[in-house]
Amino acid sequence: MAGNQKFPSDLLFVVGLVILTDIFVLTPVLNESFIRTVLGLPMILFLPGYSLVSLLFPTKNTLEGIERAALSVGTSVAIVPLMGLVLNNTSFGIREIPLLVSLSVLIVLVCAAAYVRRKQFPEEKAFEISFKASARNMLIEIMGKPESTTEKALRVIMAVSILALAGSIAYVALLPHEQEPFTEFYILGSDGTAENYTTEYVQGESGTVIIGIINHEHSTVDYTMDVRLENKSLPLPETLKHIQLEDNMTLEKPLEITPTVKGNNMELQFLLFNETEKNVPYRDLHLWINVAGEA
Structure with a gap:
């Protein structure tokens, strides 16, 4: 029923x-x-x-x-x-x-x-x-007993494939694997998503991006960040200029960008340096922005 x-x-x-x-x-x-x-x-x-x-x-x-x-x-x-x-x-x-x-x-x-x-x-x-x-x-x-030799072979192949898949999953799940050390470095729009970045500015006015850093280096790391517009550094708060993160620790903070020069299709660089290399960026991100003259 x-x-x-x-x-x-x-x-x-x-x-x-x-x-x-x-x-x-x-x-x-x-x-x-x-x-x-x-x-x-x-x-x-x-x-x-x-x-x-x-x-x-x-x-x-x-x-x-x-x-x-x-x-x-x-x-x-x-x-x-x-x-x-x-x-x-x-x-x-x-x-x-x-x-x-x-x-x-x-x-x-x-x-x-x-x-x-x-x-x-x-x-x-x-x-x-x-x-x-x-x-x-x-x-x-x-x-089960197949109708033909071909069907029997296919059933055996299927059984072996299932066992191989199960073994692979068990191997990945049970055997400890240490990941390669790396750092996630990303920027988000002001609404917290990976889009809607501010790309149209007026000279002297600000736009906001969210800076994200996740440490997967298996140790505490001291990072240094630099933001450059057309290869010229912009002022940064101390909390984003020098950053210390423990392993598996995440930092997400808003950053106000205030362009001081006007121009079209200008490169806005976000450069992250680690403690071992101070001259070559460890991670880098880019946005292309337009800055109009003051209204």
Whole structure:
């Protein structure tokens, strides 16, 4: 009978994984564990697509197990970049916490909608998962007796590919890899997004950009920043001229740019120097601006 099903175990499992991932990402001690990576991979590569596939295909016999899994991965790969594109056009920008929260809310809401859709069908027709049966059926689909030698070869190749993928994910997740040291250096518009930069100025008037620096050098670094218009340095506050950041520390501060000369298509340079090289910029960014004469 439609409308009397309990909350499906697969959707409950998905919501549980989302909550668990949020805990391991947001909790200071737990977010240093490899479990964060193990949980983060399905959060990005599987769960968004699975919840949407569950909403679109609420009944049995519409998709085979492997088809449902493959479509879930493919849909996730499409959803996550779109989510990043949306966030990039907001004040949040593409950052870990906003992306995590957005994905979590999306997955939970879509799972709730999928549950509502399944309730519209009789229990014997609504899709459900018995985890033991699903694993057994998937093995049967992959390794079951094929109709031809070609089909058998394809099934073996598929099985080997799945095992290789699982092994690669486990290797990346479990084996500690130290990233190459680097520094993120970026500028944002006054609204906090990577667009809407002020490029039209009036001489003597100011425009604002947001300076961002993230230290991934595995140690504390003393940075020096210089902002130049047509290769001439502009005045900077001391807090942006000399910057000390600990490892994994982020600095984001607004900077007022006040051009003193007028001209068209002038190069505005943002130069970041590290403590080992004072003459050659470690990172550099550019904007091209126009400055009109005083009104």
